[in-house]
Amino acid sequence: MKYVDEFRDGALAVRIADNIAATINPARDYRLMEFCGGHTHAISRYGLADLLPSCVQLIHGPGCPVCVLPIGRVDQAIRLACEAGVILCTYADTMRVPASDHLTLMRARAQGADVRMIYSTQDALKIAREHPDREVVFLAIGFETTTPATAVAIIEAASYGLKNFSILCNHVLTPAAMHAIVAGGVALDGFIGPAHVSTVIGSQPYEVFADAYAKPVVIAGFEPLDVMQAILMLVRQINEGRAVVENEFTRAVSRAGNLKAQALVAQVFELRDTFDWRGLGVLPHSALKLRAEFSAYDAEVKFAAPYRPVPDHKACECAAILRGEKTPSQCRIFGSVCTPENPVGSCMVSSEGACAAHYSYGRFRGEAT
Amino acid sequence: MNIAKQYARPLDLKNGRIEMSHGAGGRAMVHLIAELIAPAFDNVFLAQGNDGAVMPAVSGRLVMSTDSHVVSPLFFAGGDIGCLSVHGTINDVAMMGAQPLYLSAAFILEEGLLLADLQRIVESMAQAAREAGVPIVTGDTKVVERGKGDGIFITTTAVGVVSDGINLSGDRALAGDKILLSGTIGDHGMAVLSQRENLSFDAPIVSDTAALHTLVQAMLASGASLRVLRDPTRGGLATTLNEIASQSGVGMLLDEAAIAVNAPVAAACEFLGLDPLYVANEGKLVAICAAEDAEKLLLVMRAHPQARQAAIIGEVRAERFVQMTTKLGGRRIVDWLAGEQLPRIC
Numbered sequence: 001m002k003y004v005d006e007f008r009d010g011a012l013a014v015r016i017a018d019n020i021a022a023t024i025n026p027a028r029d030y031r032l033m034e035f036c037g038g039h040t041h042a043i044s045r046y047g048l049a050d051l052l053p054s055c056v057q058l059i060h061g062p063g064c065p066v067c068v069l070p071i072g073r074v075d076q077a078i079r080l081a082c083e084a085g086v087i088l089c090t091y092a093d094t095m096r097v098p099a100s101d102h103l104t105l106m107r108a109r110a111q112g113a114d115v116r117m118i119y120s121t122q123d124a125l126k127i128a129r130e131h132p133d134r135e136v137v138f139l140a141i142g143f144e145t146t147t148p149a150t151a152v153a154i155i156e157a158a159s160y161g162l163k164n165f166s167i168l169c170n171h172v173l174t175p176a177a178m179h180a181i182v183a184g185g186v187a188l189d190g191f192i193g194p195a196h197v198s199t200v201i202g203s204q205p206y207e208v209f210a211d212a213y214a215k216p217v218v219i220a221g222f223e224p225l226d227v228m229q230a231i232l233m234l235v236r237q238i239n240e241g242r243a244v245v246e247n248e249f250t251r252a253v254s255r256a257g258n259l260k261a262q263a264l265v266a267q268v269f270e271l272r273d274t275f276d277w278r279g280l281g282v283l284p285h286s287a288l289k290l291r292a293e294f295s296a297y298d299a300e301v302k303f304a305a306p307y308r309p310v311p312d313h314k315a316c317e318c319a320a321i322l323r324g325e326k327t328p329s330q331c332r333i334f335g336s337v338c339t340p341e342n343p344v345g346s347c348m349v350s351s352e353g354a355c356a357a358h359y360s361y362g363r364f365r366g367e368a369t
Numbered sequence: 370m371n372i373a374k375q376y377a378r379p380l381d382l383k384n385g386r387i388e389m390s391h392g393a394g395g396r397a398m399v400h401l402i403a404e405l406i407a408p409a410f411d412n413v414f415l416a417q418g419n420d421g422a423v424m425p426a427v428s429g430r431l432v433m434s435t436d437s438h439v440v441s442p443l444f445f446a447g448g449d450i451g452c453l454s455v456h457g458t459i460n461d462v463a464m465m466g467a468q469p470l471y472l473s474a475a476f477i478l479e480e481g482l483l484l485a486d487l488q489r490i491v492e493s494m495a496q497a498a499r500e501a502g503v504p505i506v507t508g509d510t511k512v513v514e515r516g517k518g519d520g521i522f523i524t525t526t527a528v529g530v531v532s533d534g535i536n537l538s539g540d541r542a543l544a545g546d547k548i549l550l551s552g553t554i555g556d557h558g559m560a561v562l563s564q565r566e567n568l569s570f571d572a573p574i575v576s577d578t579a580a581l582h583t584l585v586q587a588m589l590a591s592g593a594s595l596r597v598l599r600d601p602t603r604g605g606l607a608t609t610l611n612e613i614a615s616q617s618g619v620g621m622l623l624d625e626a627a628i629a630v631n632a633p634v635a636a637a638c639e640f641l642g643l644d645p646l647y648v649a650n651e652g653k654l655v656a657i658c659a660a661e662d663a664e665k666l667l668l669v670m671r672a673h674p675q676a677r678q679a680a681i682i683g684e685v686r687a688e689r690f691v692q693m694t695t696k697l698g699g700r701r702i703v704d705w706l707a708g709e710q711l712p713r714i715c
Binding site: 001004008009010013014017044045046047048049050051119224339340341356359360361362363364 | 566626632635636639688689690692694695696697698699700701702704707
């Protein structure tokens with residue numbers, strides 16, 4: 001497969017691995033956080049930990065949209081589907097996130113709620129047009145990667161004059177989550193920066209982490225060689241005492257990002273004052289809501305369905321894992337009570353979640369990768 | 370069948386559709402079967418026209434397997450629900466080392482199904498059965514109201530006979546055994562899915578649906594010490610290997626580089642975020658055999674037209690988990706499929 005296989009070349013991987021091994025200072029640790037679940041998945045799927053010296057530690061970050069969705073947000077969607085009788089459209093992973101009362105959207109569907117799995121916002125619009133007599137709500141989740149698609153759907157709905165379409169907006173912002181991480185207690189030497197998010201927002205928003213917090217950031221693609229090269233670039237910066245934003249993913253990311261997508265998002269959305277994240281807690285200016293002129297498409301307004309916070313399962317360590325403070329295998333219900341078939345916490349649901357990735361690909365290792 | 374002759378008007382095979390009366394047990398049903406189904410499947414056992422088919426005694430142990438088919442769309446590149454329903458069940462019997470002998474077919478038709486589509490499906494089944502040399506000797510037809518089915522569901526059952534001395538079973542894999550795969554993976558699932566998602570590629574993705582019993586007979590005749598045969602259908606290669614590992618109480622170590630994936634399949638999987646290890650196959654088999662016989666078995670497989678790309682993809686290990694050395698040189702688990710990756714593919 002052209003343009004993909006080149007980034008999965010085993011011989012090149014060995015060369016980069018040798019280069020990393022020759023570059024590291026074995027007397028110290030290199031604690032690197034891969035912010036994105038996409039990176040977490042690639043690292044686990046390709047077994048990259050086996051190619052790295054033990055002093056290079058990869059710490060999984062909170063960049064998994066399903067993982068950071070708090071229980072109360074899933075409850076809100078389930079309430080709309082069950083009590084307001086709407087057609088609730090959602091991306092697949094969200095279907096299995098555990099909510100209150102042992103419910104998931106999947107179980108709500110089995111009990112009669114009209115929950116539909118879709119692949120794109122266009123599918124949700126199509127359902128709304130096909131069912132003019134029903135209310136259709138799209139459970140919009142995701143970081144900056146998926147937000148432009150939701151913005152386009154809102155603009156299209158407005159131009160069609162669709163009256164029966166609205167969204168439950170849970171779009172969140174990467175830099176805000178990174179702020180919470182650097183302000184928190186976890187010791188970090190640098191970030192492997194997001195791939196797809198950065199194609200939209202560019203590399204500029206990460207400069208503050210290098211400048212103000214002295215954390216090197218290397219933006220990397222989601223292929224295994226991208227990750228290996230980014231690790232090498234981070235190790236070099238750390239050795240040289242530098243902290244700058246470097247871009248390994250130049251084939252897709254510029255400093256300014258995708259201006260057209262940014263303009264669409266700005267046209268439709270504005271900052272929320274606060275948003276409650278699983279693991280990171282209530283963060284100011286960390287998520288988006290629809291602008292007042294689009295409030296007819298805001299399901300929270302339309303159905304008077306406010307968010308009600310719900311505490312996580314007592315034994316679940318998702319919160320600490322999302323903050324980078326614990327590894328999946330340090331959770332005592334990991335792999336016993338909590339498995340991909342019966343997830344207790346959100347990190348066991350999505351293939352990008354730290355627990356699911358470790359369970360599915362790496363649990364033969366005693367410790368988390 | 371002479372009942373059809375009592376009808377003045379033949380079935381409208383061009384524009385006609387299935388109606389509730391076609392499943393009601395009355396003349397309309399008899400007419401449908403006599404005109405559309407029975408002639409296609411024609412054989413002496415079916416022609417007995419009784420509630421059950423009576424077949425001669427066989428020598429050896431009987432093997433029986435049943436499988437329901439609910440694929441959507443009904444027609445896809447390389448096949449359709451008809452031939453799939455014949456191949457799939459023949460393969461289940463063949464994986465026990467048996468020679469498949471007879472098939473049954475039960476249809477659940479949805480009101481409104483085009484008779485032309487039904488005819489195409491039935492003829493595809495008949496051709497697949499003919500090519501495999503396994504007659505469809507009995508059957509059943511039911512009709513459900515519009516909206517209660519998805520065009521057509523087909524359940525087939527196969528009976529076969531296995532010779533003494535052949536004992537294939539998922540619990541027989543031993544540490545040290547080699548794992549062989551008969552060809553590329555993911556072709557069937559991606560053929561169906563790319564059709565459903567309207568994805569098109571320079572080289573079309575074609576389902577690998579095929580009856581594998583002649584390949585199995587050739588493998589058995591090689592004299593290799595075979596422990597397990599299984600066709601990696603739903604859940605793909607990963608799921609099949611986990612089933613065997615769990616039944617046998619062993620682990621496995623696979624070599625990712627040895628597992629072949631056709632380029633368009635790899636591209637489609639990449640595009641849709643799927644792992645070909647979990648995508649269904651309908652014309653491939655996994656064999657586990659004693660290490661000393663692996664090369665010999667591999668040559669026999671490659672000499673058969675259905676397994677030209679056969680390869681040794683790994684070995685059975687005593688340690689837990691199905692693991693894989695990735696193309697990058699790292700190691701990872703190849704786990705059971707969690708949840709549903711591809712609904713309605715077979």
